[in-house]
Every structure is written in structure tokens, then in C-alpha cells.
């Protein structure tokens with residue numbers, strides 16, 4: 642009795658093993674030693690959504706809930722070696738990128754992603770909420786040219802949408818225009834323009850080149866939103882790795898981040914992390930009612 646319930650929770654089904662389809666996702670990103678953003682947030686999110694997580698480190702970032710104090714980029718040879726280690730062994734069903742600091746690093750990552758038949762979720766990380774630049778300002782051009790056209794979906798916040806399109810993105814109409822430019826002119830497969838930085842409801846806009854879908858949740862009045870963008874895009878990657886459609890993946894990610902923000906613990910002295918466990922706990926409890 643006990644054995645079968647443990648098996649149900651921790652192991653892929655016989656069918657999944659037979660099909661070699663236990664979902665695997667890879668994040669390529671920088672670190673957050675306090676665990677709210679970056680690679681740590683991505684891996685927690687994968688695990689919470691029952692996806693096997695792998696990670697490739699780009700930069701070590703000394704940061705906490707109050708800001709960034711130092712950044713060390715890994716040597717390019719080390720980035721290439723990690724990519725080789727992963728791709729020569731385990732093929733992910735979805736790849737997510739976060740902080741990739743320089744044009745040279747982007748070229749290396751792009752050349753590996755290009756040859757993979759896999760879903761690619763690009764979070765175009767540029768500046769942390771604290772205002773600290775996480776990528777070279779010159780690298781934005783490379784982000785647009787080398788990585789963005791490879792993306793199944795790209796998830797800019799408003800300032801990132803402005804940097805990508807070169808136009809102000811302040812209103813819902815601006816978000817629609819930016820979404821069209823990102824898909825039709827810059828070449829992304831689809832986009833979610835995130836409205837976390839606007840007033841009012843938390844309004845995100847999904848566009849796949851054909852139709853728009855609005856994702857709207859009540860804004861939670863909290864300063865504890867560190868790593869929301871990383872967590873949201875990691876949740877999309879996890880759901881795509883499981884084989885869900887893009888729109889379903891985005892809807893689940895929106896639910897995941899809403900619950901994670903709603904149930905924060907207020908950790909740290911600044912903008913605290915979100916609660917990556919909340920979705921499993923709330924949804925699990927609802928299932929058992």
C-alpha cells in the first residue's frame with residue numbers, strides 16, 4: 642500500500658519509461674545565492690512541476706533580496722564544456738535561457754540551441770529589479786539577432802520589450818504593437834509581454850503571430866516579487882517539456898506565479914523571493930478535497 646503510493650509520487654510511469662518521455666528541462670542562466678531568481682528559481686520550478694531539471698551556469702552573481710554586489714562570468718570555454726557535457730548525454734525536451742551576459746556567450750549558446758529539435762523559452766533578462774545591469778548593454782543587439790529568432794516563446798517585461806523593439810511600451814496598446822514587432826519583425830515564434838511593471842491588474846499578453854490571448858490576475862500588493870520573471874518562464878518551460886500546448890503552458894505558468902507571489906514568506910530585508918511550493922500545495926490540496 643505504502644510502496645505503491647510512494648511509487649506514484651516519485652517515479653515516472655511504466656509508459657513514460659517505455660516511451661523515454663519522462664520530461665526533462667534545461668536552464669542556462671546565472672545564479673542567485675538567495676534562491677529567489679536565476680538558476681536556483683528555475684530548478685525549483687521544474688521540480689515543483691514534476692519535470693527533471695538540468696542546469697548550465699553562465700555567471701556567478703553575488704546578489705540577495707536587496708541587490709547585486711558582484712558578478713563573475715564563467716570563461717567561454719567552461720560554458721562550451723557544460724553544453725557539451727549535457728548535450729552529449731541527456732536531451733532536454735525544453736531549454737530555457739535567462740541571464741547570458743555577453744555577445745560571445747550568446748553566440749556559443751545559440752550555436753548549440755540551433756542544432757536541437759527542442760522547445761526554446763527565452764527570458765530576455767537584462768536588468769534586475771534592483772536596477773543592476775545583468776548583461777552588457779551592447780549584448781542586447783546580439784540577443785535580438787542570435788537567440789531571439791530561435792525562440793519558441795520569448796517573455797519580456799515592459800522595459801525588456803522596449804529594449805527589444807526600440808519603442809516605448811507603457812500601455813496595453815503598446816504591448817500589442819511590441820508583441821507584433823517581436824514575432825513578425827524580430828522572428829520569435831511567439832511572445833508573452835509581461836505587465837508586472839504596470840499599475841492595476843497583473844496583465845500579460847500572449848501572441849503567437851495569429852491571435853492574442855490576455856492573461857489577467859489580480860495584482861498582489863507586495864514587495865516580495867524577486868525572481869518572478871525567472872519563475873514564470875521556467876514554469877512555461879516545464880509545461881512545454883511535459884508536452885502541453887504553448888497556450889496551456891502559459892496559462893499554468895500564470896497560475897504558478899500568481900500563487901507563488903500570493904504565498905510569499907517575506908524572507909530577506911528587501912524584495913523577497915516568491916514561494917515556489919505554493920502551486921503544488923494549493924493545487925494538491927484542491928485535488929484532495
Ligand SMILES: Nc1ncnc2c1ncn2[C@@H]1O[C@H](COP(=O)(O)OP(=O)(O)O)[C@@H](O)[C@H]1O
Pocket residue numbers: 797798799835836837838843844845858859860861862863866868869870871873895898899902
Ligand atoms: N504584484 C504582482 N501581482 C501579481 N502578479 C504579478 C505581480 N508582479 C508581477 N506579476 C506577474 O509575474 C510575472 C512576471 O512579471 P514581471 O514582474 O513583469 O517580470 P520580471 O520579473 O521579468 O520583471 C508576470 O506574470 C506578472 O504579471
Ligand SMILES: Cc1ncc(COP(=O)(O)OP(=O)(O)O)c(N)n1
Pocket residue numbers: 670671672673678679680702704739740766768769770771775866867868869870871872
Ligand atoms: C541570475 C539572475 N537572473 C535573472 C535575474 C532577474 O530575475 P527576474 O525574474 O527578472 O526578477 P528580478 O530579480 O528582476 O525581480 C536575477 N535577478 N538574477
